[in-house]
Amino acid sequence: MRVDVIDIDDPGDPRVDDFRDLNSVDRRPDVPALPGGRVGKGLVIAEGVLVVQRMIASRFTPHAFLGVDKRLRELADDLMDPSIQGAPFFRASAEVMAEIVGFHLNRGVLGAARRPSVLSVAEVIDHARTIAILEGVNDHENIGSIFRNAAGLGVDAVLFGAGCADPLYRRCVRVSMGHALLVPSARFDNWPWDLALLRDNDFRLVSLTPGPGSVPLAQAVDAAKVAFLVGAEGPGLSETAMRASDVRARIPMSRGTDSLNVATAAAIAFYERVRSGTMDA
C-alpha cells in the first residue's frame, strides 16, 4: 500500500487538524481561503468510500485520510493509486474520529485535499456541448444535486454566476456523490457580462423560467451547444441574466403549483437534451 497508515489514539493529535470540527461554521477546514491566506484553510473534504474514491480520481488530489479500519480495508486498492503516494491514512476508532470531527460520522472515512488552482470559464467550456449556469443558488444541497444530475445526464460543465454558495463545501460534495470534484466547474469573474464568452463560442443560452415569453423546453434545446441558466427557487433568474440569454424556456407545469426545485428543473432540462438526441448534435 502506498499510503502510510498511522494510528491515532489521541483526538487532540495535531496531525489530524485537517479533519477537525467539520461542523464548525468558522473553524471547519473547508472554509475557503481568501487572498493573502486569511480566513479558512480552503481544503476540500470527501466523506464515505465512494466519494473518497472519486476524490482520488479527480484533480482534487487528497493529501491525507482519516478513517476506521473497516474503511481502510475497503479502500485498499484505491490507496495504491500513484497520485496519492505518501499520503498518510490516519486510522482511528469511531469514537476517536467522532471527537476529532465533532460528531459521529456514519460513513467512517474522510479524505482531505488542498484546492488546486481554479479553472477558467474558457478552459471548462472548451469541447463542451451542454453546460449548466447557476445564478443565486446558495443552497449547498441544491448545488450538490445539480452536479450529480449533470454527471448522470451527460452535462459537461457547471458554471457559477453571482450569488452562489461554495460548491466545494463538504455537504455539497457529499450530496453530489463526489461529482462536484469530477464535473469541470468555474466561476464567472464579471457576471453577467462574461456570458458573451459563451455566445462567442456558439452556445445557445437558454434561461429556465416559468415566466412570460417562454417557449416549451423541448423547443429550445435544438442546437449543437446549449447552456442552461437556472436561478434559485423563489427569486429565480435575474431579469438581467434572462435578457442576456437567447431564449426563455419553461417546463410545462400544472396551474396552482409552485415551480420545481432548482435541481429537479435542471435535471429535466438535461434530460430533454439527452432525449431529443441534441446532446451529441
Next chain:
Amino acid sequence: MRVDVIDIDDPGDPRVDDFRDLNSVDRRPDVPALPGGRVGKGLVIAEGVLVVQRMIASRFTPHAFLGVDKRLRELADDLMDPSIQGAPFFRASAEVMAEIVGFHLNRGVLGAARRPSVLSVAEVIDHARTIAILEGVNDHENIGSIFRNAAGLGVDAVLFGAGCADPLYRRCVRVSMGHALLVPSARFDNWPWDLALLRDNDFRLVSLTPGPGSVPLAQAVDAAKVAFLVGAEGPGLSETAMRASDVRARIPMSRGTDSLNVATAAAIAFYERVRSGTMDA
C-alpha cells in the same frame, strides 16, 4: 374571523399538546396511531403559511393552529374558511412556541389535523391518467419531493407499495409544499398482487429501472393511462414488482455514474408524460 384566538403564555399549557415535542421520535403528535388507539396520536402537522393554507384547502381539515401574531395576520383571510369554523388559533411568542415544539420554528405557524379515513386504491385511481407507485421509499424528503413533483407535473395520484415511510409525517408534508395533503394517495393492502387492480383499469405499468431489458423512457409512456413504479435508491424496485409491470423503462444515463435520486427520476418520468402530450391522450 371564524377562528378563536387564544393567547398562550405558559409553554406547559395542555391546550397546545397537539403541537408539543415535534422532533421527539416517540412523543411527536404525528406518530401514526395503530388500531385500538395505541402508539401515536396520528395527527398531521402543517408548518408555514403556504402549507397551512394548503392544509385548509385539503381534506385534512385542521382543528387547531399555533403561531406568532405575524403569521396570524398573514392567514387572516384563510382563517375565514367555513371548513375550520371554531378551530382555535393559539397565539404565542416565538420563544414560547420554541419551548412547546422543542426547537425554534422559522416558519412561525403550525396547523394540526386529525387523519381522515384513508382512501382506497380504487378511489384514487378513478378518473386518473398518470400515477406514481412507490416501493421501499423510506426517506421522508424523497416522498415529499415526489408529491411536489407530482403536483407540479400533473400526476393524479401517488400509491404506496411495501416498505415506504409515512407520507403524512411533518417533514414529508413540508418538503412536499403541502401537496402530500392535496394529491390523492393510498396504500396497497396486498403488495404487489393488487397491481392487478391497475391493469384491470387499463393502466400501463411502467417500472423505472436502469437494469437490463429496459427501453428508453420516451418509448414507454404512449398509453392513455400510465402508472410509473419507482423504488428506493440503491436497491431499486424488487424483481417481483418489475415482473408485475408491463414494461421496464430507463432514463438514459452517462456511464460511470450512479442512478438519479428517486424523486428526480420520478420527475423526469412525469415530465416525459407532459412533454410527449400523452398525459391527456
